[in-house]
Amino acid sequence: MRYLTAGESHGPQLTAIIEGMPSNIGLTAEHIDIELQRRQKGYGRGKRMAIESDSVRIVGGVRHGMTTGAPIALVVDNKDWSHWSGIMGTEPTDEPVKRAITRPRPGHADLNGGLKYRQTDLRNILERSSARETTIRVACGAVARRLLQLFGIDIASQVLRIGEIAAERSDLPAAELRKVTELSPLRTADADSEAGMMRHIDEAKAAGDSVGGLIEVIAQGVPVGLGSHVQWDRKLDGSIARAVMSIQAFKGCEFGVGFEAAALRGSMVHDEIRHDPQHGFTRASNRAGGFEGGMTTGEPIIVRAVMKPIPTLYKPIGSVDIETKQPFAAQIERSDSCAVPAAAVVMENAIAWELACAFLEKFGGDSYEEISRNYYEYMRYVRSY
Numbered sequence: 425m426r427y428l429t430a431g432e433s434h435g436p437q438l439t440a441i442i443e444g445m446p447s448n449i450g451l452t453a454e455h456i457d458i459e460l461q462r463r464q465k466g467y468g469r470g471k472r473m474a475i476e477s478d479s480v481r482i483v484g485g486v487r488h489g490m491t492t493g494a495p496i497a498l499v500v501d502n503k504d505w506s507h508w509s510g511i512m513g514t515e516p517t518d519e520p521v522k523r524a525i526t527r528p529r530p531g532h533a534d535l536n537g538g539l540k541y542r543q544t545d546l547r548n549i550l551e552r553s554s555a556r557e558t559t560i561r562v563a564c565g566a567v568a569r570r571l572l573q574l575f576g577i578d579i580a581s582q583v584l585r586i587g588e589i590a591a592e593r594s595d596l597p598a599a600e601l602r603k604v605t606e607l608s609p610l611r612t613a614d615a616d617s618e619a620g621m622m623r624h625i626d627e628a629k630a631a632g633d634s635v636g637g638l639i640e641v642i643a644q645g646v647p648v649g650l651g652s653h654v655q656w657d658r659k660l661d662g663s664i665a666r667a668v669m670s671i672q673a674f675k676g677c678e679f680g681v682g683f684e685a686a687a688l689r690g691s692m693v694h695d696e697i698r699h700d701p702q703h704g705f706t707r708a709s710n711r712a713g714g715f716e717g718g719m720t721t722g723e724p725i726i727v728r729a730v731m732k733p734i735p736t737l738y739k740p741i742g743s744v745d746i747e748t749k750q751p752f753a754a755q756i757e758r759s760d761s762c763a764v765p766a767a768a769v770v771m772e773n774a775i776a777w778e779l780a781c782a783f784l785e786k787f788g789g790d791s792y793e794e795i796s797r798n799y800y801e802y803m804r805y806v807r808s809y
């Protein structure tokens with residue numbers, strides 16, 4: 425499976441085409457909208473989220489609520505477009521020249537993008553680098569999720585840190601965790617830390633600053649043997665790391681005990697293998713976070729990732745105007761102060777996409793029926809191995 429997206433943050437719409445989704449999978453706009461709405465929630469976001477109320481239009485590949493095997497085309501309209509059509513139209517006009525953005529924000533794509541693409545109006549960079557794009561990426565992930573759900577794979581996230589404030593980690597199964605974190609404005613399972621986390625965001629915002637955080641995603645019910653050890657680009661932990669690291673502002677990623685493994689002995693890192701006739705092979709622990717040799721072990725996949733603080737600051741750090749070459753004191757219209765809870769939903773769906781691709785590679789088929797046949801036969805074989 426593959427997908428491409430197009431569209432600017434303040435343009436008319438975001439668009440995606442998904443190629444390779446099998447036929448006979450139940451899929452409606454409602455399935456996708458659930459994920460889009462989850463992504464919009466969360467404490468710390470700016471005024472843009474009050475303007476948007478994201479919902480998808482499925483404009484190809486689905487008929488009467490079922491996929492047909494044809495490319496799936498998705499559209500999400502930007503409600504903010506009505507305020508930007510003069511500046512963001514596709515037809516020639518003088519408007520952008522008068523209102524060109526020449527002040528690059530440290531930490532955003534503005535300066536590098538301006539240099540690389542020879543742009544004198546940095547809007548031509550920020551419009552596409554904006555995390556508005558994660559809306560349509562989540563829509564694609566939500567389609568992948570439909571396939572995974574049919575085979576009992578659940579994915580959930582929890583926020584483990586906002587800036588200086590850590591939250592207690594929950595080890596609830598994914599389906600339960602999802603219910604708990606859904607009730608939290610910070611997408612955390614630790615209700616006691618919530619107030620402190622929100623205060624931390626408020627304080628950063630009041631100081632003209634921003635905060636990042638730490639997110640964990642768990643995927644449960646994933647069969648053993650997705651991905652492969654035989655080629656570097658078929659290692660599924662590698663594909664997931666790439667997908668996670670490609671999310672705007674994500675700066676690090678680990679599986680299982682992760683970076684802690686550097687300080688631990690092997691006996692404290694690896695998971696003992698066990699066998700019983702009823703379940704076949706199992707593990708005594710899941711310190712590997714669900715991966716060995718680039719393949720799933722059958723244990724839950726546990727991925728954590730770091731989101732850096734938002735780059736657009738109300739009290740900005742030093743930068744230089746690309747036209748005048750003078751330092752400037754920026755005037756910011758609006759920005760998020762913290763988008764970690766929203767990013768957790770993006771991360772879930774980015775991982776869902778990679779899992780669905782690996783699932784189709786393993787059990788491949790043009791239709792749900794073919795995939796089912798391959799999947800259940802394999803699962804029977806695994807239990808008797």
Ligand SMILES: Cc1cc2nc3c(=O)[nH]c(=O)nc-3n(C[C@H](O)[C@H](O)[C@H](O)COP(=O)(O)O)c2cc1C
Pocket residue numbers: 470531532533553554555558671672673674732734735736758759760761763766767770
């Ligand atoms: C959900 C989400 C919302 C974001 N909101 C903002 C924002 O309001 N302002 C901002 O400057 N950056 C925001 N970012 C981060 C930037 O998009 C990101 O830092 C930028 O594209 C540069 O990419 P990099 O940080 O990966 O290098 C957001 C990121 C995510 C995932």
Ligand SMILES: C=C(O[C@@H]1CC(C(=O)O)=C[C@@H](OP(=O)(O)O)[C@H]1O)C(=O)O
Pocket residue numbers: 433470471472473476553554555556558559672758759760
């Ligand atoms: C629009 C979204 O996030 C945006 C991501 C973003 C950025 O620079 O990444 C900047 C802000 O956009 P604006 O400049 O329009 O206020 C965020 O609101 C979204 O998540 O849907």
